[in-house]
Structures are given as structure tokens and as C-alpha cells.
Amino acid sequence: MASATQAVEAEVGAELVGRSPGQLMWRRFRRDRVGVISGCVVLLFFLLGLFAPLIAKLYGKDPYTRYGQVRPGLLNEFGYPIKPNGGIDGEFWFGLEPGTGRDVFTELLYGIRTSLLIALAVTVLATLTAIVLGVAAGFLGGRWDFFISRLIDLLMAFPQQLFFVAFLPIIATLFVDPREETPTWVKVVSIVVVLWALGWMTLGRILRGTALSLREREFVEAARVSGASSWRIIRKELLPNVVSPMLVQSTYMLPNFVTTAAALSFLGVGITEPTPDWGRMFSTAAEVYHSDITYMFFPGVSMVIFVVAFNLLGDAVRDAFDPKTVG
Amino acid sequence: MLRFLLRRSLGAVVILLVISAVTFFLFYAIPRNPALLACGKGVCTDDQLAVVEHNLGIDEPIPVQYWHYMVGIFAGRDFPAGHCPAPCLGFSFRDNRPVLDTILDRLPTTVSLTIGGALVFLVLGLGFGMLAAWRRGSLLDRVVSSASLVLSSMQIYFLGPLALAVLVYGDHQIFPQPEYVPFTEQPLDWLKGLLLPWLVLATIFTANYTRMARATLIEQLHEDHVRTARAKGMSRATVFFRYAWRGSLIPIVTIFGVDLGSLFGGAMITEFTFTLPGLGRLAVESVTQSNLPMLMGVMLFAALMIVLFNIIVDACYALIDPRVRLA
Numbered sequence: 001m002a003s004a005t006q007a008v009e010a011e012v013g014a015e016l017v018g019r020s021p022g023q024l025m026w027r028r029f030r031r032d033r034v035g036v037i038s039g040c041v042v043l044l045f046f047l048l049g050l051f052a053p054l055i056a057k058l059y060g061k062d063p064y065t066r067y068g069q070v071r072p073g074l075l076n077e078f079g080y081p082i083k084p085n086g087g088i089d090g091e092f093w094f095g096l097e098p099g100t101g102r103d104v105f106t107e108l109l110y111g112i113r114t115s116l117l118i119a120l121a122v123t124v125l126a127t128l129t130a131i132v133l134g135v136a137a138g139f140l141g142g143r144w145d146f147f148i149s150r151l152i153d154l155l156m157a158f159p160q161q162l163f164f165v166a167f168l169p170i171i172a173t174l175f176v177d178p179r180e181e182t183p184t185w186v187k188v189v190s191i192v193v194v195l196w197a198l199g200w201m202t203l204g205r206i207l208r209g210t211a212l213s214l215r216e217r218e219f220v221e222a223a224r225v226s227g228a229s230s231w232r233i234i235r236k237e238l239l240p241n242v243v244s245p246m247l248v249q250s251t252y253m254l255p256n257f258v259t260t261a262a263a264l265s266f267l268g269v270g271i272t273e274p275t276p277d278w279g280r281m282f283s284t285a286a287e288v289y290h291s292d293i294t295y296m297f298f299p300g301v302s303m304v305i306f307v308v309a310f311n312l313l314g315d316a317v318r319d320a321f322d323p324k325t326v327g
Numbered sequence: 328m329l330r331f332l333l334r335r336s337l338g339a340v341v342i343l344l345v346i347s348a349v350t351f352f353l354f355y356a357i358p359r360n361p362a363l364l365a366c367g368k369g370v371c372t373d374d375q376l377a378v379v380e381h382n383l384g385i386d387e388p389i390p391v392q393y394w395h396y397m398v399g400i401f402a403g404r405d406f407p408a409g410h411c412p413a414p415c416l417g418f419s420f421r422d423n424r425p426v427l428d429t430i431l432d433r434l435p436t437t438v439s440l441t442i443g444g445a446l447v448f449l450v451l452g453l454g455f456g457m458l459a460a461w462r463r464g465s466l467l468d469r470v471v472s473s474a475s476l477v478l479s480s481m482q483i484y485f486l487g488p489l490a491l492a493v494l495v496y497g498d499h500q501i502f503p504q505p506e507y508v509p510f511t512e513q514p515l516d517w518l519k520g521l522l523l524p525w526l527v528l529a530t531i532f533t534a535n536y537t538r539m540a541r542a543t544l545i546e547q548l549h550e551d552h553v554r555t556a557r558a559k560g561m562s563r564a565t566v567f568f569r570y571a572w573r574g575s576l577i578p579i580v581t582i583f584g585v586d587l588g589s590l591f592g593g594a595m596i597t598e599f600t601f602t603l604p605g606l607g608r609l610a611v612e613s614v615t616q617s618n619l620p621m622l623m624g625v626m627l628f629a630a631l632m633i634v635l636f637n638i639i640v641d642a643c644y645a646l647i648d649p650r651v652r653l654a
Contacts, residue, residue: 153342154342154345154346154349157342157346157630157633157634157637158346158630158633159589159592159593159626159629159630159632159633160589161589161593161595161596161607162592162593162595162610162625162626162629163626165595165610165611165614166354166610166613166614166622166626167353168614169614169617170353170354170357170358171357173357173358174357174358255480259482262482262484263482263484263595263596266484266596266599267595267596267599267611268611268615269611269614269615279484282482282484282485282488283484285485285488286484286487286488286600289488289489289491289492289496290492290496293489293492293493296485296488296489296492299485300482300485300489303482303485304477304480304481304482304485307480308476308477308480311476311479311480312476
């Protein structure tokens with residue numbers, strides 16, 4: 001932000017000022033109205049997840065208490081909300097969950113929190129892996145390049161969804177005996193591990209290509225001639241140049257991880273009861289839609305908004321980095 | 328062409344061998360005891376455990392087990408519970424029959440779902456994409472573009488139950504209840520039962536193909552050779568269909584091959600949502616039952632499909648683009 005105001009001041013002063021690529025990117029991004037709006041929407045979702053406990057406290061409900069079962073007059077004898085539209089009223093803003101009678105609003109807040117936590121962890125891990133392996137393959141070349149590229153080819157040939165579904169329980173056995181119930185943190189860690197394992201290759205391949213072409217550029221050659229070590233070249237010459245493909249690709253990656261993790265919970269192999277999770281709400285919704293269709297709207301519509309906003313943000317970030325792209 | 332196919336098939340066999348080895352290792356070496364996993368979340372007595380261990384053949388070292396598995400694929404294999412003829416992908420102890428038999432039982436559902444769905448999304452997606460590119464900037468283009476943006480952010484686990492709730496179990500039943508009836512028995516019921524799954528599966532793909540077709544067509548229309556053709560007086564329609572269209576086929580064929588390959592390995596979420604007995608559902612069932620041999624078989628089969636379609640895509644390049652030589 002500070003750099004942007006500096007840039008504006010420079011413009012007023014009407015003198016020539018050098019701007020870093022980051023400043024240029026930020027200036028272009030700010031002019032993109034759709035990009036800014038979708039960026040705000042994305043930010044809102046992250047804030048909702050981050051402050052879920054605070055919001056829940058102000059709102060006065062929590063996602064675990066079974067209000068409908070504790071208090072009479074909320075659910076009918078079949079476990080469905082008595083009031084129309086899934087039991088929406090001034091007290092339960094998004095209604096009640098059929099069967100358990102939990103508050104849908106806080107459930108969704110905490111669900112978004114869980115999902116974003118998982119997706120964020122996977123994105124960070126996958127990006128780091130892609131940087132290390134991609135840059136190593138591109139810069140070191142030779143045998144390293146061969147092995148890392150073959151690894152990428154191999155992992156790309158794996159049937160993704162099947163891999164996730166099949167390996168979740170197996171990763172879980174690393175932590176707990178299969179005969180015992182799996183604690184929630186083990187499930188979260190297993191989901192992060194399987195998504196990470198098959199999540200880094202696309203970016204890794206892009207970064208390999210970038211590093212490969214950068215290696216032959218004059219400034220890298222100049223650095224090498226002036227006696228810079230490989231480590232210094234990677235740190236000072238290569239890494240600053242892979243920031244833009246990295247940023248663009250991770251913006252596309254994160255919503256994908258959110259929806260994939262949600263799919264796992266929907267299939268019943270990801271996060272399970274009673275932990276609130278965005279994806280788990282879809283599996284509940286699929287059981288109750290015969291009698292209560294309202295329930296599925298809140299997780300469904302919020303997820304569509306989230307993914308649309310994130311994809312638009314990704315396009316805006318890409319355009320901001322590369323002014324040549326035509327839409 | 329023949330040499331190309333031969334070379335690629337050899338490469339495919341290598342990839343499949345590595346995938347099978349990796350999967351086998353992960354399945355049978357990472358869990359502290361795979362037999363425990365096969366026992367499930369119940370209590371398994373030590374005697375039962377020993378039986379399971381012997382049946383799975385895991386009382387031997389892992390490389391020996393893998394060797395037996397590989398021999399089984401080419402020569403068939405005998406298990407304590409029965410004979411498994413070549414190609415033996417393993418033996419399921421849950422239902423006491425070779426894994427391949429079950430896979431072949433489930434395959435027609437997945438194939439029907441994939442072919443019907445692919446037909447719908449290919450025609451609609453390319454059609455809408457061409458319309459939008461042809462009338463770029465018009466109202467039609469804007470409507471198609473925004474609709475495809477939102478729909479491509481939809482998830483089958485939201486759209487599927489929603490469609491079921493509104494179109495099948497709603498006040499007016501518009502679509503027949505989804506079910507799988509073999510084509511050979513009742514072609515009309517086959518069509519009726521799969522209609523909704525096709526449309527739901529195709530909706531999200533259609534949106535993606537529309538966006539892709541539009542983007543590549545617009546890119547192609549900016550190419551120099553297209554401008555030259557226009558400049559020398561060729562009509563817009565001729566240029567559009569003869570030049571731009573053909574150039575935009577390559578990226579589309581690539582994605583289509585990848586999509587088909589992964590769909591033939593089982594459209595997991597669609598099959599799960601509509602309770603269709605296909606390969607994807609088989610995989611989910613095997614995970615919940617901890618049926619490792621079955622999972623291993625499904626995994627290999629899905630990987631085979633992916634690799635196979637990669638080869639088909641590469642062969643198709645030569646047909647579309649005369650510059651590509653297969654050698």
C-alpha cells in the first residue's frame with residue numbers, strides 16, 4: 001500500500017520515478033474493477049474463517065450444540081425444522097440442520113474455517129515443493145532435471161481423485177491404529193498430505209521451464225562470471241523472477257484444493273461428523289434434500305461465490321503481471 | 328504411425344509398471360499392518376487377523392508379494408479362496424471373486440455415463456464457445472461468458488442433489504429417477520435413467536469447454552494467417568471454420584483426452600450422487616470397506632485409461648495438425 005501511495009505522489013510531482021515490477025503490478029491491479037471486487041470477496045471469506053469464533057460469540061450460537069434436540073418446538077417428530085424454509089428466523093439466521101438441529105450459520109462459518117485452513121496449508125506446501133523441485137530441475141539440469149521431470153510425468157499419470165480417496169485411510173494409519181477411531185487432526189493432516197502429494201506438479205513444471213530459460217539469460221551469466229555461488233544466483237537472480245508465475249498459479253490452485261477437499265468430505269472419506277466442514281455439509285444436504293432443500297443452499301451458494309471470486313481474482317492477477325494478455 | 332504407437336505403448340507399459348509398484352508399496356508397506364486395515368473398524372481377533380493376512384498373501388516380504396501380483400497379471404494366480412485367471416488384478420475377499428470380474432461388471436455403467444455425458448458437453452460446449460467467439464462483445468457473448476463462468480465454478484455435489492430435489496423429487500417430476508439399466512436390455516430405459524446424470528455431469532464440463540473454445544478461437548482469429556486470409560477477400564465464415572476452427576482444435580483435443588481418460592476411470596462424484604453402480608462408486612465402496620485388492624485393481628485400471636487416452640490424443644494431433652510428424 002505504501003508503495004502505491006508513493007507512486008501516486010510521484011505522479012503528482014510529475015518527475016520520473018523508477019518503479020519496481022511489484023509496484024507496476026499493483027497499479028495495474030488496482031485499475032481492474034472486477035479484480036478488486038473479487039479480491040475483496042475472497043478477503044471477506046478469509047476474514048469470516050479467521051474470525052469465526054468471534055462472530056459465533058457475538059451471534060450467540062456454536063456449531064456443536066444440538067439446539068433442535070435440546071429445545072422443544074424447533075424440530076418436528078421426523079427431525080426436520082418446523083418453521084418453513086429450513087427453520088430460518090431471527091434467532092437462527094440460516095436455519096437449523098435437519099436431524100441434529102444444529103445452527104447452520106455457525107456450522108457454515110466454522111466449515112469455511114476448516115476448509116480454508118486445509119486449502120491454505122496445501123497451497124503453501126505445494127508451492128514450496130514446486131519451487132524447490134521446479135527450480136532445482138531447471139537450474140541444475142542434467143540428471144536432476146531428468147529425475148524430477150520423470151517424477152512429474154509419473155505423478156501426472158496417477159488417477160487423481162482415486163488416489164486421494166484410496167490413500168486417505170492409509171495415511172491415517174501412519175498415526176493411529178486402524179482399529180481405533182481416527183481423531184480429527186489426523187484426518188486434517190492426511191487430507192493435506194494427499195492433496196499436497198498430487199498438487200504441486202503443474203506449478204513445478206511451469207517453474208522448471210521458467211528456471212530453464214532464465215539460466216541462459218545474460219544477467220545470470222554475468223552473476224556467474226562475477227563469481228556468485230549457485231545458491232546466491234538462485235536466491236538473488238532466479239527466485240525474484242519466478243514470483244509472478246508462482247503467484248498466478250497458486251491463486252488458481254487454492255480454490256481447487258477447497259473443492260477437492262470438499263468432494264472428499266462429500267464422499268465420506270474426508271472430514272466426518274461432528275467437525276464442521278464446508279464439504280461435509282454437502283453430504284448432509286444430499287441426505288436431507290427430499291424434505292429440506294433450504295439446507296443445501298447456504299454451503300452451495302457460498303462455495304460458488306467463493307470459487308467464482310477466486311477465479312476472477314486469478315485472472316486479474318495474471319493480467320496485472322502480464323499486460324499483454326487479451327481477454 | 329505404427330512405430331509411434333509401438334514406442335508410446337512401451338512407454339505406457341513402463342509408466343503403468345511404476346504406478347503399480349508405487350501403489351502396491353504404498354498400500355502394503357505404509358500401513359503398519361494392512362490386514363488390520365482390511366479388518367476395518369471392528370474388533371478383529373488374532374485368529375481372524377492371521378486368516379486375513381494369509382488370504383492377502385502379506386505374510387511374505389513386499390517385493391515377493393509384488394512379484395506374485397505381477398505374475399498374476401500375466402499368468403493368473405491361485406488364492407486360498409479360489410482361482411483367479413489371467414489377467415489377475417487381485418482377488419477380493421469381501422465377495423470371494425477376482426477383482427477384474429467386478430470391474431468388468433461395473434464398467435458398462437461408467438462407459439455409458441462417460442460417452443453420453445461427453446457427447447453432450449462436447450457438442451454444447453463447442454457450440455456455445457463458437458457462438459460467443461463469432462459474436463464477440465455482443466449481448467449473447469456476455470450472457471454465455473458469464474453463465475459459463477458461474478457454471479464452471481459449480482460442483483457436482485451441489486448441482487446433483489439440487490437437480491434431484493427440483494427435477495425428480497420436486498412438486499412436478501420432470502426427469503425420471505436416475506438408475507442404470509443395461510443398454511442391451513432396455514435401450515429406452517437406459518436413456519431415461521442416465522439422462523439427468525448426463526446433463527448434470529455435462530453442465531460443468533460444458534461451461535469449461537465453452538470458455539476454452541471461446542478463448543482459443545479468439546486467439547486464433549488474431550493470428551496473422553487469419554488476417555491474411557481475410558485481407559485477400561475470403562469470407563468471414565470460411566476463415567472462421569476453415570482456419571481458426573482447425574487451429575483451436577489442438578488445445579481442446581488435449582483437454583478432451585485428459586477428461587475422457589479420467590472419466591473412464593470412474594466419474595466418482597457423479598456416480599456417488601446418483602447411486603449409479605460404476606467404477607467410481609466401486610472405488611468409494613472399497614475404501615469404506617477397506618478392500619485393498621479391489622482398490623489396487625481399480626487404481627491400475629484407471630491409470631491404464633489415462634495412459635491410453637494420452638496416446639490417443641497424441642495420435643490425433645497428427646490428424647489435425649499436418650505439421651506434427653509422429654516418429
